[in-house]
């Protein structure tokens with residue numbers, strides 16, 4: 001039910017920070033969050049009903065590929081650079097492989113492609129609102 005608490009945070013943030021009706025909100029989530037986007041959108045659409053600021057807002061979700069940093073050589077690399085290593089972990093453990101359940105275990109299974117160190121961290125793993133679009137600033141008069 002993690003999706004519901006995220007959807008709730010988004011709706012709450014919008015209500016607290018905006019005075020105009022919102023048409024669209026773009027949320028960035030990391031690849032390794034493994035959130036169910038469909039459930040996230042359903043939750044958002046349910047929670048937005050009560051408040052005129054968000055009731056017509058559309059939720060757009062962008063998946064962000066994480067970047068990694070090796071603490072040993074201080075070099076950064078992308079998920080595509082270690083995708084093969086992750087694939088091998090997945091092959092040996094099956095669908096419920098450990099990185100799926102606990103992404104923070106990544107350094108235990110994956111090595112820096114440059115120096116082979118396991119002392120790596122994922123950066124850019126946070127969920128954030130990238131963009132909020134409001135309806136025209138001018139109130140329409142009918």
Ligand SMILES: [Zn+2]
Pocket residue numbers: 070071072073074075112113114115116117
């Ligand atoms: Zn390294």
